[in-house]
Amino acid sequence: xxxxxxxxxxxxxxxxxxxxxxxxxxxxxxxxxxxxxxxxxxxxxxxxxxxxxxxxxxxxxxxxxxxxxxxxxxxxxxxxxxxxxxxxxxxxxxxxxxxxxxxxxxxxxxxxxxxxxxxxxxxxxxxxxxxxxxxxxxxxxxxxxxxxxxxxxxxxxxxxxxxxxxxxxxxxxxxxxxxxxxxxxxxxxxxxxxxxxxxxxxxxxxxxxxxxxxxxxxxxxxxx
Numbered sequence: 506x507x508x509x510x511x512x513x514x515x516x517x518x519x520x521x522x523x524x525x526x527x528x529x530x531x532x533x534x535x536x537x538x539x540x541x542x543x544x545x546x547x548x549x550x551x552x553x554x555x556x557x558x559x560x561x562x563x564x565x566x567x568x569x570x571x572x573x574x575x576x577x578x579x580x581x582x583x584x585x586x587x588x589x590x591x592x593x594x595x596x597x598x599x600x601x602x603x604x605x606x607x608x609x610x611x612x613x614x615x616x617x618x619x620x621x622x623x624x625x626x627x628x629x630x631x632x633x634x635x636x637x638x639x640x641x642x643x644x645x646x647x648x649x650x651x652x653x654x655x656x657x658x659x660x661x662x663x664x665x666x667x668x669x670x671x672x673x674x675x676x677x678x679x680x681x682x683x684x685x686x687x688x689x690x691x692x693x694x695x696x697x698x699x700x701x702x703x704x705x706x707x708x709x710x711x712x713x714x715x716x717x718x719x720x721x722x723x724x725x726x727x728x729x
Contacts, residue, residue, distance in 0.1 A: 507532070507626045508641075509721060510634035513648035514694060515598060515682045516655030518705050518713060519630040522648065524578075525710065526717035527628040533574060535621050537631035537638070538601065539581045540614045542592035543570045545600025547583055555603035562609040570614070572621070595663070595670065595678065602682045605632070606689040628717075632686055635697035644724045646717065647696035650706040652679050 509532070513519050520536050527534035545555055547568045553560045573580045581589050591597065604610045618638050621627055631638065635645035650658075656676035663670045686694040696702060701720060705713050 506623065507643055507721075507725065508622045508639050509628040509644045509646070509717070510639045510642035510697070510700075511628065511630040511646045511648055511717070512632055512635050512694070512696065512700065513630075513646075514632075514650075514655070514679075514686065515602075516659050516679055517648045517650045518658065518710060519648050521710055522705070522713040522717060523628050523630040525714040526721070529714065529718050530626075530628070530721055532626045532628045533621070534579055535572065535618065535627055535629040536579055536581075537614070537618055537629060537634065539579070539589075539592055540570055540572075540617070541601040541605045541610070541631075542597045543581050543583045543588055544568070544604045544610055544614070546588055546591055546597050548604060549596065549600055555600040558607050558609075561604055561607055565609060565613045570617070572617075594668070595675070598682065599678060602685050606685070606691060608691050611691060632694045633692035635700050636695065637692045640697070643728065644721055645697045645700040646720065647700040647702050648713070649702070649704055652676060652683065654706045655679050 511519050511523050524534050548555045548561055548564060551564060553564055555561065569584055571582045573582060580587055581592060615638065618629065622629060622639055629639060635642060653676065656672060656679050659675050660670060660672045703716055
């Protein structure tokens with residue numbers, strides 16, 4: 506199987522770019538951030554503080570998270586309920602940052618991610634895919650953009666959905682999440698040593714998709 510690992514900070518456009526590239530390549534797309542968001546949402550629904558490691562760990566035995574690929578897209582289910590929209594709310598993003606620092610949560614989701622990659626040509630994105638989950642991926646990309654550009658993209662996305670939000674609040678949350686993700690003890694956010702850095706600050710979504718597709722073809726040809 507050919508696996509592509511795309512890592513990078515929150516709001517860098519990993520999901521949209523990975524989804525578009527996977528469609529062009531005929532690969533399945535696995536948004537691992539969505540899995541962590543689902544765990545965060547589960548904690549919020551149960552009124553569990555997402556920084557309360559023992560309580561979050563105990564909760565894992567009560568939840569089931571699954572991915573379903575429907576109509577060319579990925580749907581996320583939590584205990585049988587479709588939470589694909591809920592996990593995109595700002596509070597879900599911060600909750601995901603908290604729970605992703607808990608070793609038991611990472612172990613809980615690790616096997617699901619590995620099995621998807623083992624059985625499919627897949628493009629998987631997250632924060633530790635190239636460094637921890639798929640260290641043997643044939644292609645590793647670290648997709649980034651400036652905090653200001655990422656906040657601007659998120660702001661436009663949420664406003665278009667009708668979700669009221671302040672740009673400065675989003676910027677502060679992104680900067681805080683960057684710090685949390687890059688300083689956590691378990692699998693901190695960082696480029697794999699053999700990752701290709703792609704800065705999308707001045708790139709359109711289509712530019713990024715074409716870059717991923719081109720890098721994939723170069724890698725496949727190099728191996729062939």
